[in-house]
Amino acid sequence: MAHLLLLAIVYVSFVSLGLPDAVMGVIWPAMREDLGQPLAAVGVLTITMTVCAALSAGFAGRIVARVGTGVVVAASCLMTALALVGFSVAPSFAWLVLLGIPLGAGGGAVDASLNHFVAAHYSSRHMNWLHGFWGVGATTGPAVMGLALASPGGWTRGVLTLGLAQLTLAVLLWSTLSLWRRERSHPTDAAAVDEPPVVFKPVSRRALWLAPLCFLFYVAAEMGTGLWAASILVNSRGTSLAQAGFWVSVYFGSITAGRFGVGLVSNRLGNRRLVGLGVALALAGATLFALPGLPAALSLAGLVLMGLGCAPVFPSLMHEAARRFPADVARTVIGRQMMAAYAGGSVIPAAFGLLATWVGLGAVMPVVVVLLIALLWATRSLDRLT
Template sequence: MATMFLVVIYLAFISLGIPDSLLGSAWPVIRPDMGASFGFAGILSMIVAGGTIVSSLVSGSLVQRLGTGKVTLISCCLTAGALLGFSMAPSMVWLVFLAIPLGLGGGAIDAALNHYVAENYKAHHMNWLHCFWGVGATLGPIIMSFFIAEHNSWRDGYTTVSMIQFTLAIVLFVTLPLWKRVAVIREAERLNSKTPQDQIGELIQPAASSKANVFQIKGVKQTLIAFLFYCGVESTVGLWGSSYLVGARNMTAETAAGWISLYYGGITIGRLITGFITLRVHNRVLIRCGQMIAIAGGLILLLPLPQLFLIGLIFIGLGLAPIYPALLHETPTRFGRENSAKLMGYQMAVAYTGTTFLPPLFGLLATQTTIDLFPFIVLAFIVLMMMSAEKVNHILSNQTKSNGINY
């Protein structure tokens, strides 16, 4: 039953990814239809991100009070309603108001599902979960482009996606009793088949659980910094990579867009492959290897050799692939299962903060100086992420060394 229930969770993550890529693909049509300025899409995106950060921060308390199933169901209904509202909005003012529940719903679903999978499933499922988010993010523009091309209507695209969300809400409602039942089954299985990693977790958790403030737990602050710079580099490459290729490497816009799609493809395919690798390799090793591959990609991007530097983008995507899911999956082990729900929300909030603010900050820097700084900034973000992650490993290694177990 627990394995079959994963299908519902995977579907939920596909549906989470679909709305994330809708606004960008629909904006060229929405803008003239609504009479909005070109940059107003950025304002809508910031409002959605703000709602996501807020809901991520409170998701831990909501999960503890209502349970993952109810939080996911309520959030899905919020998202579906907001998307339906987008399809009927008569003016930009309505889109501004509807962006709030869209962000609130998306952030709560993200944090709640990540916490549930980290608590109840193995690491490979976390990688595949985020791989399915990539599937959803890919489907969003496909759905929107179909309705724009065939019906000349971005509203029909939003209506279709909202119907997908409402259908998922019905599935979540029907399966609501299964959330607690599956969690109980997985907990019993975990207790009956402890691994060496579970022993490490039990050594770390007692110290963690005694802290009233989760920020006092050793390694938490460094982990949050790692999340900040991970999402900073992922979104910076996605937002400004094409501009760098056009402005600094003299590529056409079409060719540059193709290489950025290969970057995202590297992340998605990398997570699919990593899901199999985690069956034999520990999360900590995957995080370290991924960061080293990403650094290699950043260095290749600096090379003045024609065409070869483009391989750097694929390397960065492949390197980033295992880092985010692995960091999330390590949360209960590193900081205590009793703290994981709250910490998962904080991690999501910091991650969205990195996504929201670091790319615009680089854009401001590039405007004042030059887009040629792109590979240097990307490399700096990756290095800062790796330094933070390695600091956490050092802290936890010291905590467990006295007990005769190597972390």
Template sequence: MVATFFLIIIYLAFISLGLPDSLLGVAWPAMQPEIGAAFESAGLLSMVVTGGTIVSSLVSGRVIERFGTGIVTLASCVLTASALLGFSFAPSLFWLILLAIPLGLGAGAVDTGLNHYVASHYKAHHMSWLHCFWGVGATLGPIIMSTSMGTNHAWRDGYYTVSILQFALVFILLITLPLWRIVASQHEPQTTLEAQTGNQLTNSGEALVPKNDKPLQIRGVKVTLLTFMFYCGVEATVGLWGASFLVGTRHLPPETAAVWVSMYYGGITLGRFFTGFVTLKFNNRTLIRAGQITAISGVVLLMLPLNPYLSLVGFIVIGLGLAPIFPCLLHETPARFGKDHSSRIMGYQMAVAYTGTTILPPLFGIVAAQISIGLFPIVILMFALIMMLSSEKVNRILYQSGKREV
């Protein structure tokens, strides 16, 4: 019973991570003229947020070891809630940039810590459901923002409402803080041959991943990092610039574009919910492939010069396709590279993933400002293809090493 309640707390923490992630992109068409910023400034804000997240991801291991996951999670939510409250009052781009720093720092450590914990101690369906709750937050964000902009055109009210929800989660985490220590004291690490030897073993006992003081030298790790970078490039670029694409090329009102982008995050959320059940029948590798093909199909729909409502279908299909990829990639980490290496590699993966979020959407923003926002689906397709090719290369490396079938 306590363990189940503990999982609920972890899921709530991931809702808090998802809530702010989708706000900037849907609010930007309304924010930009009010604060007098350049079109591509949304990319700068996104870069500052994810830059802070990269920093906190890289130091997350030491921070969590010192203070514990519960305290780090609580502190993270306090930072993000305070930053979002500041966004609702910020008078200029300068203040938004300053507030973007704690917003990013608040996300990184808890993200890495909870991902590593779930990947190491829970089955694949729990990882999918964990990220499903991130999708719940990411879906609610645009809905809240579109409601605010639709009633009084006040994007500030949207940020204010989300900050209040974040502070409510802070209160829940505060009163349940002792639970983290109770569960930690009850949780006994599994004692297996793998844990005793420090190697990942086949059924016959052959070591697949020997101890290595430099995890980046393990075959497949660097290519896996490339997969994470371009996955996040697709997810973040669609979230940040999707509304601008719909307003600029499909001529939708900003509040309608915000609702459509929320359907994209809804596709991710719904997809991850069902992925949790599908993992009981199919392995992570199969789900990753299926998701990549589905996402590419959604991008193709955006490229077709057909009824604008097909763009809505395209956004939903992209979301459904992206749904299984990230959680399944994360859950594969201990199996691919060994549990002894998984915590450090998980940190590398999260840092590189956030690097993709930091660099690729702003890069597209610069290109779109100079050329056209109509390039949006072409760039998304390019990112998705690189993601898929690098993922398949990792599978070939593992096959050649005798670790699994293609």
């Protein structure tokens, strides 16, 4: 019973992690007007949060080794809760940037530590469902903000609501720290117990860097498509703004739904096979979406197909890290993977903007196709080394 309760807490923690991830784009137009900031100022805030998240994810493994996952997750959740509450009363943009430091650092620490915890203690099914619950949070956050923007309190009320929700979770996490003490024992997940014992190859230095590189390629392709798909549809395919927004939502929805679906079969198929199938499907979908002149229905089907292909890649690669490397090495590698994921999700999609300006929007998806081909090469090389 305690095992199931802990699993439920882990899932809720990942819903909470996803809640603030997609809200900045929703509230920034109103926020910048209230604070008298230019449109581009959001870049300072997002870069601050991303850098802090990447750094904390990189160091999370060392801290977890000393104090345990439960303490790291509870403390990080409290930190993000207080930062969000601070956002709702911040008197100036400078305060938002300062509060972005604990908000990003807390999110990065939770991300890395929970990914390692589930990879080490639960089956592939739960890793896929874990990231499906992140999608639930990332979908719910903008909806909450939309309701808040339509209310008298505006964006401050919405951010305060998210902050209080995080604060409630922090209290729950601190009160259930005893459940996390079992983390130092062997996994008790029935599916994990049935797995054959893992025999590790000698750790290859090349593998230690190929593993993060996979995440750089994957997240750059996924987030780059999510960021620029609407612009491509509107400017190159003649789609209306409303329709473009709908299809981008369908793209992210297909990733979330795909992860819940993949969780039903992941234990039978295995991580490596799921990654190969997912990348191949995503590559086919991205190629369809990249080709100009195709019928609209076929092009949009390619976007959805890419989302479905993306679904198992991140969780399966993350879960496999605990099977590629010994426990002490896996903890460090997962931290590096999260750092690479943050870099891939911020730097490269932003660079697509420069590419679109200099060459045209039509160049974005061919680069995504190249990234997916590079991902296929990197995962195959990593499989041979580990």
